[in-house]
Amino acid sequence: MLLFLIPGLLIFGLVIVIPSGFAVSYSFYEARSFVGQPTFVGLNNYLVLLQDSRFWRDVWQTFVYAFGSVSLQIIVGIVIALVLNQQFKGRDFLRGISVVPYIIPVIVVTIGWEWILDTNFGVVNQFISSIGLEKIQFVSIDLAMFTAIMLSVWTWTPFVTLVFLSGLQTISHDLYESATLDGGNSWQQFWYITMPMLKDLLITIVLLRGIWMFNKFDLMWLLTGGGPLERTETLPIYIYIKTFKLNQVGYGATVAISSAIIMMIVMFIYLKVTSPTKVKENG
């Protein structure tokens, strides 16, 4: 038995457990680079962090980004799943197509959408000006966060769609039939049968997507780099800038640890509030 477990545990320890431990210990040091000798500063980094207004503003912006993109992903994902659960020609093909945004690299998503949304040559702005409206600067101070949320919704919604679709398939048809006999319309069926049946599923999806969006770095970094004027700077971007651009490795680790702690607290409260009927631990 140990024979089976040891190699896996070694890798798991090497790539997850040990690095997490290291990250905690880094946060107690002041390190100017990855190679030099760090100085132990105790909790000083955390004291600095409490006073760091850039950190607290980024906490807020991270929540805006995570909340905005998760809630829209859930809504769009459920709508698409309901469509894909109907009977029509080409359904399997469409199910495949609907997953494509999820599998392409984020760099491709940003290059492609920047071209689609381009002020001068983009097809969207061409359409907007053809109906007589003013062209839109999508990565401006006011709209950058909105655009980032929209692109995140486009890319990561298929996860919600697929999970919800598989949930829909577990609901017995009899329920809908008897509801139809009782005179319930489609909306009532959705609200009184589908949603209650999939409540636990929904709680789990929100949790997973919330965690992922809170920690998301790539899309925002590639689209806005945190700008303009740091308006779209989220915690992962702040951590990256501190650690890798400004070489404040110790402080970067402090922000990373604090970010993880904040997220865990929020998730804990979320699970307490939603109190799923059964907690999913090991399935």
Next chain:
Amino acid sequence: MLRKSLRGKITLYILAITVFIYSFFPIYWITISPLRGGDGFFTHSTALWPTAFDLTYFINIWNETNFPLYYKNSFIVAGATTIVTIIFSSLIAYVLTRFRFRGKSLLLNSMLIGYMLPQMLLAIPLLGIFISFGIEDSLTGLTIAHIALTLPFGVWMLNSFFKTIPFELEESAWMDGASRFQALYRVIVPLIIPGIISVGVFSFIVSFTDYTFGLMLVSSETNKTIPIGLAGIKESTSLQRGELLAGAAMIIVPMVILFSFVTKYFVKGLTSGAVKG
């Protein structure tokens, strides 16, 4: 839920077409735009249909940058990540579902926590560790980091697959004189092939598309993967948007074609592993 009236049917098809355009239009656009070549790229930039078949931009990015090298690196890293993840996640999941031991739930829960950790949090210490082992800025280091992302998911997913296989199947193989390993490879592995394929597809996609770890762990030109390389090309001003879109198209077209063969496994894995998990 929509009743099968004509109105319902028309509504359904309109919705289906909307979903199709929503999901597929950007892919289509990324592919046809660079094909317009230098002459039509800007002048016909908003024509909805393909206006030309000019491969200039594709040839430019392939010849003038290290794009072919990025491509090769991406396949090496993603291939290695996939193989290692499949082997170790099936071993761990097998032990988790077949043995009782102390700390089992601790192990599963720590897998979940591994799932929750920000990539940033892992990248900082990983770079420190790689430097001390002398594997910083290498494909090996990047592969190890990708495994940190795929292994917890793989274990979680396969854990649910193994659970569906009754223990009696293995026991009867033992009765017939098979060793534990033989029983595993002859009886169990064939049954969890769909699960293994989903873990494989998932790991490949995660590693192939990763930008965050690549950005932090790899710096030299010869070790860049496609996402890092293309982002680097985007930052340098030497090449224009046409070439960038051509590069993007050269990533998604093969991915979409490959993916079309494994869709059902990916869908099955995502749904059974991630949620019923």
